[in-house]
Each structure stands twice: as structure tokens, then as C-alpha cells.
Amino acid sequence: MKVGVLGARGKVGAEICKAVDAADDLELVAQIDAGDEIDALVTSGAQVIVDFTHPDVVMDNLEFCIDHGIHAVVGTTGFDDARLAQLETWLASSPKTGVLIAPNFSIGAILMMRFSAIAAPFYDSVEIIELHHPTKADAPSGTAARTASLIADARKKAGSPPFPDATSQEIEGARGADVDGVRVHALRIRGMIAHQEVVMGGPGETLTIRHDSMDRASFGPGVLTGVRAVGANPGLTVGLEQFLDLD
Amino acid sequence: MKVGVLGARGKVGAEICKAVDAADDLELVAQIDAGDEIDALVTSGAQVIVDFTHPDVVMDNLEFCIDHGIHAVVGTTGFDDARLAQLETWLASSPKTGVLIAPNFSIGAILMMRFSAIAAPFYDSVEIIELHHPTKADAPSGTAARTASLIADARKKAGSPPFPDATSQEIEGARGADVDGVRVHALRIRGMIAHQEVVMGGPGETLTIRHDSMDRASFGPGVLTGVRAVGANPGLTVGLEQFLDLD
Amino acid sequence: MKVGVLGARGKVGAEICKAVDAADDLELVAQIDAGDEIDALVTSGAQVIVDFTHPDVVMDNLEFCIDHGIHAVVGTTGFDDARLAQLETWLASSPKTGVLIAPNFSIGAILMMRFSAIAAPFYDSVEIIELHHPTKADAPSGTAARTASLIADARKKAGSPPFPDATSQEIEGARGADVDGVRVHALRIRGMIAHQEVVMGGPGETLTIRHDSMDRASFGPGVLTGVRAVGANPGLTVGLEQFLDLD
Amino acid sequence: MKVGVLGARGKVGAEICKAVDAADDLELVAQIDAGDEIDALVTSGAQVIVDFTHPDVVMDNLEFCIDHGIHAVVGTTGFDDARLAQLETWLASSPKTGVLIAPNFSIGAILMMRFSAIAAPFYDSVEIIELHHPTKADAPSGTAARTASLIADARKKAGSPPFPDATSQEIEGARGADVDGVRVHALRIRGMIAHQEVVMGGPGETLTIRHDSMDRASFGPGVLTGVRAVGANPGLTVGLEQFLDLD
Numbered sequence: 012m013k014v015g016v017l018g019a020r021g022k023v024g025a026e027i028c029k030a031v032d033a034a035d036d037l038e039l040v041a042q043i044d045a046g047d048e049i050d051a052l053v054t055s056g057a058q059v060i061v062d063f064t065h066p067d068v069v070m071d072n073l074e075f076c077i078d079h080g081i082h083a084v085v086g087t088t089g090f091d092d093a094r095l096a097q098l099e100t101w102l103a104s105s106p107k108t109g110v111l112i113a114p115n116f117s118i119g120a121i122l123m124m125r126f127s128a129i130a131a132p133f134y135d136s137v138e139i140i141e142l143h144h145p146t147k148a149d150a151p152s153g154t155a156a157r158t159a160s161l162i163a164d165a166r167k168k169a170g171s172p173p174f175p176d177a178t179s180q181e182i183e184g185a186r187g188a189d190v191d192g193v194r195v196h197a198l199r200i201r202g203m204i205a206h207q208e209v210v211m212g213g214p215g216e217t218l219t220i221r222h223d224s225m226d227r228a229s230f231g232p233g234v235l236t237g238v239r240a241v242g243a244n245p246g247l248t249v250g251l252e253q254f255l256d257l258d
Numbered sequence: 259m260k261v262g263v264l265g266a267r268g269k270v271g272a273e274i275c276k277a278v279d280a281a282d283d284l285e286l287v288a289q290i291d292a293g294d295e296i297d298a299l300v301t302s303g304a305q306v307i308v309d310f311t312h313p314d315v316v317m318d319n320l321e322f323c324i325d326h327g328i329h330a331v332v333g334t335t336g337f338d339d340a341r342l343a344q345l346e347t348w349l350a351s352s353p354k355t356g357v358l359i360a361p362n363f364s365i366g367a368i369l370m371m372r373f374s375a376i377a378a379p380f381y382d383s384v385e386i387i388e389l390h391h392p393t394k395a396d397a398p399s400g401t402a403a404r405t406a407s408l409i410a411d412a413r414k415k416a417g418s419p420p421f422p423d424a425t426s427q428e429i430e431g432a433r434g435a436d437v438d439g440v441r442v443h444a445l446r447i448r449g450m451i452a453h454q455e456v457v458m459g460g461p462g463e464t465l466t467i468r469h470d471s472m473d474r475a476s477f478g479p480g481v482l483t484g485v486r487a488v489g490a491n492p493g494l495t496v497g498l499e500q501f502l503d504l505d
Numbered sequence: 506m507k508v509g510v511l512g513a514r515g516k517v518g519a520e521i522c523k524a525v526d527a528a529d530d531l532e533l534v535a536q537i538d539a540g541d542e543i544d545a546l547v548t549s550g551a552q553v554i555v556d557f558t559h560p561d562v563v564m565d566n567l568e569f570c571i572d573h574g575i576h577a578v579v580g581t582t583g584f585d586d587a588r589l590a591q592l593e594t595w596l597a598s599s600p601k602t603g604v605l606i607a608p609n610f611s612i613g614a615i616l617m618m619r620f621s622a623i624a625a626p627f628y629d630s631v632e633i634i635e636l637h638h639p640t641k642a643d644a645p646s647g648t649a650a651r652t653a654s655l656i657a658d659a660r661k662k663a664g665s666p667p668f669p670d671a672t673s674q675e676i677e678g679a680r681g682a683d684v685d686g687v688r689v690h691a692l693r694i695r696g697m698i699a700h701q702e703v704v705m706g707g708p709g710e711t712l713t714i715r716h717d718s719m720d721r722a723s724f725g726p727g728v729l730t731g732v733r734a735v736g737a738n739p740g741l742t743v744g745l746e747q748f749l750d751l752d
Numbered sequence: 753m754k755v756g757v758l759g760a761r762g763k764v765g766a767e768i769c770k771a772v773d774a775a776d777d778l779e780l781v782a783q784i785d786a787g788d789e790i791d792a793l794v795t796s797g798a799q800v801i802v803d804f805t806h807p808d809v810v811m812d813n814l815e816f817c818i819d820h821g822i823h824a825v826v827g828t829t830g831f832d833d834a835r836l837a838q839l840e841t842w843l844a845s846s847p848k849t850g851v852l853i854a855p856n857f858s859i860g861a862i863l864m865m866r867f868s869a870i871a872a873p874f875y876d877s878v879e880i881i882e883l884h885h886p887t888k889a890d891a892p893s894g895t896a897a898r899t900a901s902l903i904a905d906a907r908k909k910a911g912s913p914p915f916p917d918a919t920s921q922e923i924e925g926a927r928g929a930d931v932d933g934v935r936v937h938a939l940r941i942r943g944m945i946a947h948q949e950v951v952m953g954g955p956g957e958t959l960t961i962r963h964d965s966m967d968r969a970s971f972g973p974g975v976l977t978g979v980r981a982v983g984a985n986p987g988l989t990v991g992l993e994q995f996l997d998l999d
Contacts, residue, residue, distance in 0.1 A: 118460070119465040122373075122376070122377050129369070130369050130373075133502070134695070135695035136696075140634060145630055145670050146669070146671045148674055149674040150676070150680050175640070175695060176639050176693050179642045180642055180644070183678070185644040185645045185689060186693070187679060188675075188677060188678040196692065197672075197679040197681075198634070198681075198688070198690065199669070199688075200706035201630045202707055202710050203706055210692060212694035214479060214695060215471065215474065215478075215696055216365075216366045216472060216476035216696050218469055219467070220468075221466040221467075223466070225463060225464075225943060228461040229462030232460050255380070258376070387937065396920075396921040396922070397919045422942060423940050424886060424887045425888070425889065425890070425940065427889055427891070428890070429891070430929060432928060433940070435925045436925070437923060441940075443926070443928060444927055446918075446919065446927070448875070448954050450953055457939060459943035464943045524955075612954070623998055627863070707973050708771075708967070709968065709970035711963075713963075713964070715961075716960075717957060717959075717960070720956030722955040725956070749874070751870055
């Protein structure tokens with residue numbers, strides 16, 4: 012399968028190029044970045060592209076690809092409902108083309124979130140710890156907040172009771188942030204990259220799911236899974252988990 | 259729902275009695291152990307029984323219960339194919355009665371095994387660490403060996419390649435036991451009870467699922483789940499996971 | 506060595522009795538609780554006592570013991586400067602008697618605190634996570650707060666800079682409680698007993714020290730260490746760490 | 753302080769250059785590698801050098817430095833007793849010069865080893881888990897084997913009894929490698945870099961010390977500690993721990 016990469020000289024894009032190059036069943040035929048001609052996708056015969064560019068240019072890139080029947084795997088951020096609706100419209104005119112929009116290509120993060128949501132209703136208590144480098148601006152991380160929401164949804168659907176908590180004397184902040192009723196604790200530690208632990212407990216036992224992300228290379232397997240599956244899934248797909256066999 | 263417990267004075271049975279007693283929707287109507295009359299189940303109006311007795315007596319207990327249309331949740335060990343076939347025969351004559359035979363009532367252990375099997379094909383490497391008290395006779399634990407088998411099955415089904423391992427100089431035993439191709443490491447540590455960690459890794463990321471079991475009380479929620487579900491599931495069911503919503 | 510236990514029918518006291526009983530070099534000669542005559546210590550020939558009673562009675566107990574030249578190992582709380590001064594006065598009249606007052610007999614907790622204080626000045630970042638059962642009233646735990654203070658002291662003494670933290674967008678509480686400048690995160694999880702983790706990090710590496718306390722039995726070895734050492738250390742000693750070889 | 757780096761274009765050497773450059777109190781005045789003239793150390797006025805070169809050239813480098821009164825911090829391997837004796841001889845003629853030979857500049861690894869050795873005699877059970885990338889040739893790692901030896905020494909000195917272990921049925925290798933009587937378990941997991949956990953336990957409690965090394969940058973702080981201290985410590989020093997305040 013012939014693959015083009017848009018945003019090929021960015022930090023993530025460069026890792027994707029390496030991963031495509033290393034895969035026996037994929038051929039890297041185009042590496043495009045700001046200033047390069049997008050027509051190279053057509054002349055190189057790219058069948059699928061990976062886009063890690065910028066919200067300002069990604070829609071133009073996708074319009075071009077859909078027009079030319081080139082499937083797309085997109086990690087660029089900034090997709091709201093209006094953008095997704097626009098993509099649906101374009102895809103209606105090119106019914107064999109597939110586009111995957113995914114906010115997260117880390118298979119480990121996806122598994123952690125899914126397993127946590129499945130397990131949460133079986134436990135009395137669920138809390139989240141996330142650990143990142145101290146140059147991060149937001150606390151908690153987007154992944155931790157999203158995990159908390161998924162846990163809260165799963166418990167609501169299952170009719171789970173509120174979490175037990177007898178705290179009556181608290182030094183402010185000790186019990187963490189409340190995200191949809193789930194407590195989230197954010198550590199900022201030099202040497203850490205991106206780590207998260209979901210801790211669940213019931214009478215006499217606990218279950219802990221931990222994801223450690225050490226390197227941008229961790230996006231590689233998820234992106235390649237998308238590249239291999241997107242052509243067989245025409246139309247718009249949101250979320251890599253749609254292409255993973257999780258049952 | 260009226261519940262009887264067989265083996266009520268055993269260590270696990272006593273915990274089950276406490277858990278039934280503490281549940282608002284369940285009434286503990288009979289506590290039976292060696293020397294007591296099993297007829298008390300009928301006179302007390304028990305609708306479901308829990309059996310944590312002994313392989314020597316469990317079949318007689320179950321024949322009695324099935325005869326009297328009392329559902330059964332069974333944690334006693336020793337069920338081979340012949341015994342399961344016998345149960346099927348008895349149940350054929352009492353088609354509204356449900357029997358659940360489960361080797362493990364720890365919901366955490368069940369979730370750990372299931373999540374590991376789902377996740378394993380997405381990773382290059384998977385190994386298991388189990389930690390138990392130093393008076394344990396077998397290494398690795400039965401749960402660890404079973405987890406390894408489930409992981410091996412899942413990877414075989416998915417066509418996963420062998421695990422990478424460049425070890426050329428090894429002090430004997432350093433790389434653990436090989437259970438169906440999965441490396442298992444057993445620690446024996448005073449103060450530990452029963453703990454297991456499944457460690458999985460791919461490029462730049464790892465996923466770890468850890469189960470800590472500190473107390474026999476951990477069987478309670480699983481047994482109660484069985485008690486509540488078995489009446490609505492006539493016939494023979496093997497494995498508590500059949501009654502858990504795991505998707 | 507002949508040992509008496511005061512508060513022998515309390516939860517901790519009962520564990521201490523068991524531990525003394527199990528030790529080859531110690532003989533349990535008196536078990537005293539509210540309502541019993543303290544003279545039994547003299548008639549039984551107790552050489553050392555262990556006191557896990559109540560702040561209201563502990564001073565009377567100690568006055569009696571010091572008067573009779575019986576060494577004391579004390580886990581009862583409530584010792585302020587006035588009480589310690591009173592003990593010094595009594596001990597001056599009985600110069601061969603030793604009294605150990607210790608807020609914590611868990612050797613693991615003592616080691617965790619000491620190692621954290623030694624290591625903290627070598628790292629850019631240090632934070633504390635503590636996990637307890639959800640019926641605990643205070644957050645963070647006393648041990649976590651004390652660990653934070655010791656870390657802050659060690660860093661101040663070493664001239665360590667403030668911890669790096671670029672957080673500019675925070676959901677309230679996400680970054681934990683500030684105890685002497687050290688961030689402390691408290692989880693309340695059913696199934697947990699008493700657990701603490703000190704996480705330290707510098708460029709490219711992290712060091713984590715974790716203490717898991719599962720059972721009151723964990724006080725046993727610390728109390729016995731005190732019992733064996735107190736006689737050879739006349740006068741007042743505060744803190745079990747004084748009797749441990751930690752270099 | 754003016755610093756020169758020998759082996760400046762190697763992987764570790766390049767990290768050291770960065771770390772020296774980033775330190776306010778140090779000036780990087782010479783970066784030397786194979787083919788460069790070592791005289792540049794003198795002309796640049798280097799007061800201390802760091803050597804991460806090769807066993808074949810390190811002795812020549814050190815003879816030159818000692819001759820010119822330049823202090824040296826050495827991470828190059830291959831120092832046997834004969835080489836150390838040679839260094840002592842050279843240093844005798846240059847009594848104000850300091851040389852530090854260290855097999856490990858990771859402060860975290862040094863702390864983990866030291867704390868484990870201090871704590872080990874207080875516990876009934878001690879075992880080691882190490883986790884590395886699957887391209888590593890030896891199992892267990894050198895650091896794990898060294899930690900096991902230090903633990904064994906500490907327990908021998910303290911008169912600690914053998915570890916309890918009731919294992920009677922073992923799948924070969926499950927209980928790990930025996931290094932001086934300490935069980936060591938080696939995992940090989942893609943995505944891991946270099947990680948080690950020392951697990952200790954006694955009645956009702958466990959203490960775990962974990963070191964995670966993610967990046968060569970982790971050597972930086974240790975090397976800089978050596979650079980700043982070596983001039984004030986004339987003569988030969990073996991082991992960075994000699995320069996750390998660990999009490």
C-alpha cells in the first residue's frame with residue numbers, strides 16, 4: 012500500500028514516516044510539509060495519507076484527498092461538528108473513500124479508557140492519577156479528564172451509587188479535582204513523560220490499570236492500524252477504537 | 259430473595275453469610291454445614307443457595323437443590339466433564355432451575371484475565387508477575403498460569419508473532435517460567451496476600467493491569483452477582499463472567 | 506525477657522500480645538486492660554512493658570513503671586512537650602530505666618520517611634500519593650503530612666530550589682494539597698488499607714518509594730525491636746528510628 | 753569551573769556536553785573525541801575533564817590529565833585492580849589532583865542500591881524485579897545482580913535468617929534466578945528502557961523501591977556532582993556515592 016505523510020517534518024510526522032518505512036506491507040511514497048506541493052500525492056500514486064499538520068490547513072488537505080479518492084488517517088486536532096459535517100458532505104460525492112479522524116492514536120490510552128469504563132461499575136471506588144513532565148500547562152491532562160467522563164458515564168448507565176468518602180478534615184486540594192464526580196490527581200515530575208493510572212477498589216480487592224507513554228513512537232502502531240483499515244471502511248470514522256477488535 | 263449458604267462455617271462461607279446479610283435485597287434464611295440437615299433449605303424457603311463445601315458432598319447437595327427447584331451458585335472445586343454432564347441431566351428434569359459453577363468469584367481476577375486477553379494481541383511483549391505470601395506451595399499461581407494460557411490463545415487467534423527476546427546470557431531462571439510461551443515470574447514475599455500484574459509493551463508505551471486481592475471479602479461481590487443472576491439464567495452456566503456485562 | 510502489655514484487649518494490644526508470644530526470646534507475663542490491677546506487672550516480674558492505652562491513663566501507667574524500674578515502650582498518643590518534660594523528671598530519679606515514646610512503630614513507614622528525606626535533595630521534583638480506605642476522616646494522612654515536612658526540611662537544609670511546575674490551567678484540586686511546599690495527593694479507595702508512595706524525579710529518571718501496610722500485624726516487628734532495645738537505652742527516647750541501624 | 757569532555761561525540765558524551773553547557777557554574781571549554789588533539793585541554797584551560805571514551809584509550813587520557821594537574825571524572829569501563837594501582841602511582845606524583853572512577857552515574861540507581869541494603873535486614877523477604885527492552889543480551893542486568901549482592905552482604909552482616917519459601921511445585925524458572933541467595937526476576941518488554949524494583953516484606957507490610965531510567969540524560973546530574981566535587985577530593989575515589997551526602 013502506497014502511503015503519503017502530510018506534516019512529514021513535524022515531530023510526530025517524522026516518527027510516522029519512520030514507522031511506515033519500517034513496515035513490510037507499506038511504501039512511503041510522499042513526504043509533504045509546509046511549502047511543498049500537495050499534487051505530489053497524486054503523482055506519487057499515494058493510496059492513503061496520514062495528516063499531522065495544523066487546524067488551519069487540514070480541511071484543504073482533506074478536500075484535496077477526498078476529491079482524488081485518497082483515503083486519509085488524521086491526527087490533526089480541531090474537528091468540531093461543523094467540520095465533521097463538511098467532511099460527510101465531501102465524502103458523499105466520493106463514496107469509496109474512507110477518512111479516519113482520531114484524537115488519540117495511542118492504543119494503550121484507548122485500551123486504558125475502555126477497560127476502565129467496563130470495570131468501573133463493578134467497583135465501589137474509582138480514582139485517577141496522572142503523572143506528566145513539569146512543563147505541562149494543564150492539570151489534569153485531557154486524557155485523564157476524558158477517562159473520568161467515560162467512567163462517570165458508565166457508572167451512570169449502570170446505576171452505580173456515589174463513591175464512598177468520609178473525608179471531613181481536608182487540606183485544600185488533597186482529594187484532587189472533581190471531574191464529573193471522579194477524583195483526578197495530577198503529578199508534575201521531572202523525568203516523567205505521560206503516565207496514567209486508574210485505581211478501582213471493592214471489598215478486599217483493587218484493580219489498577221496503568222498506561223506509560225515514553226515516546227512519540229507510541230503513536231506508530233495506532234496510525235499504521237488506521238492506515239491498513241481505513242480503505243476497507245469508506246465514509247467518515249471518528250475514533251481509532253472503531254478499527255480495533257476489542258471484544 | 260431468600261438465600262441459604264452451604265459450608266456456612268468455613269472461612270469463605272462465613273464471609274458469604276456476612277455479605278448476604280449486609281445486602282438489602284437478600285435475606286439469609288439458612289446456614290448449613292457438616293452435620294446439619296439439608297432439609298432446612300426447604301423449610302426456610304431458600305430460593306437460591308451458595309455452596310462452598312467439599313468435592314465429596316457437593317454433588318449430593320446439588321441433586322437435592324435441583325430436585326427442589328432451588329437455584330445454586332457453586333464455588334466448590336472438583337468439577338470435571340463427567341460431573342458437569344451429570345448436572346445437565348438433572349437440570350433437564352427441572353428446566354426452570356439455574357446452576358452456576360465458577361472456579362473464581364473475584365471480579366477483579368476475571369477482569370484482569372479478560373482485559374489481558376483483549377490487549378495482548380496489540381503488543382509486542384507480554385509477561386506476568388505474581389506476588390504471594392511465602393507459604394504458598396505452587397509457583398506460579400493457578401491464576402497466573404490461566405492468564406498466560408488465555409493470552410497465548412488470544413495471540414494465536416490473532417496471528418501475533420513470538421515475543422522478541424535477545425537474551426543470550428542468562429542466570430538460570432532469570433527470565434521466569436514459560437507457560438504456553440508467556441513468561442511468568444513468581445515472587446514469594448511475607449506480608450503479601452495475592453497480587454498479579456500483567457505487563458504489556460509496544461514501541462514507546464506500556465500497559466500494566468494489576469490486581470491486588472487482600473481479603474476473602476473480595477469474593478463477596480462476585481458471589482452476590484451470581485446469586486442475583488442465576489434464577490434468570492436456567493440451566494448450567496460455567497464461569498461467573500457469563501453474568502457480567504463486559505462489553 | 507519478661508514482657509507485660511497494657512491495653513492488651515485493644516486491637517493493637519492484642520496483636521502485640523500475639524507477637525510477644527511468638528518470639529522465642531520474650532515471655533508474655535501480664536496482659537492488662539481497663540479494670541485490671543497494674544500491680545500485676547510487679548507480681549509477674551515484668552521487665553519491660555508495652556503501652557497502647559489512652560492519653561488519659563498513660564501518664565499514670567508510666568509513673569508506676571518508672572517507679573518500679575520497669576522499662577516502657579509506648580505507642581499511646583498525646584505526648585506534648587509538657588508530658589515529655591514530666592517523663593524526664595521521673596526518669597531522673599530512676600536512672601537505669603528506659604522509656605521509648607514512638608508515634609509510629611511501622612518500620613516500613615520509618616524507612617520510607619527517612620529514605621525520602623535523604624533522596625529528596627537530589628531530585629528536581631518530589632510529590633506524595635497516599636491511598637487509604639474511604640472511611641478515613643482526614644486527608645492527607647498524618648504520615649503523608651509528616652513525610653512532606655521531612656522532605657521540605659531536607660531540601661531547605663540542602664538549599665534545593667523550588668519544584669518546577671508550569672501549570673497555568675488547573676481544575677481546582679488537581680495538583681493536590683500543598684504541605685510545606687510539597688504536593689500531596691490523597692485517594693480514598695474501598696479495599697485499600699494504608700499505602701503511600703513518594704515519587705521523585707530528575708532528568709531522565711524517577712525514584713519511587715512505596716509502603717503498603719495491610720495489617721495491624723505490621724506494628725509487631727517495630728514494637729519488639731523497641732522491647733529488646735529499650736533496656737539498654739536508659740532515659741527518654743523519642744522515635745523508634747533511634748533504635749534502628751540506618752546507616 | 754572550566755570543563756573538558758573526552759568522548760564528546762559519543763551518545764553519553766554528547767549528553768554530558770549538553771548538561772555542562774546548561775549549568776550556570778560550569779563552562780564547557782573543550783570537546784574532544786577520537787582524532788582530536790588532547791593538548792586542547794591545556795590550551796583551553798580545562799580544570800576538570802569528564803571521560804566517556806574506551807578502555808583502550810582511557811589510561812593514556814588519565815596519565816595526561818594527572819600530569820597536567822587536571823581533575824578527572826571517569827565513566828569509561830574496564831578498571832581492574834592493576835589499573836587502579838597504576839592510577840594511585842601517577843596520583844602520588846600529583847598530590848593535588850583528584851580522579852573519580854564510577855561504574856554508575858545514575859544517582860537513582862545508587863540510592864536504590866543503598867536504601868535496599870539498609871532496609872533488607874529489617875524484612876523477612878526481599879526479591880528484585882528488573883524490566884528492560886528486549887534487545888538486552890544479559891539477564892538479569894548488572895545493576896540487579898549488584899543490588900542482590902549488596903542485599904546479601906547486608907543481611908549476612910546483620911545475621912538475618914534465610915528467606916521463607918514453601919514452594920514445592922514449581923514450573924522451572926518461576927521463582928527467578930538465585931543471585932547470592934536473592935531471587936531476581938528479569939522481564940524483557942518492548943517500550944521499556946531500564947527499570948528496577950526491590951520488593952521487601954514483613955508481617956502485614958511491604959516496602960518497594962523502584963527506579964525508572966528513561967533516558968541517558970539521567971547520567972547528567974551524577975556526572976555534574978562528580979565534576980563539582982572531584983577537585984576538593986584529591987587522590988583516587990571509586991564510586992560516586994563517596995561524594996553524595998547519604999546520611
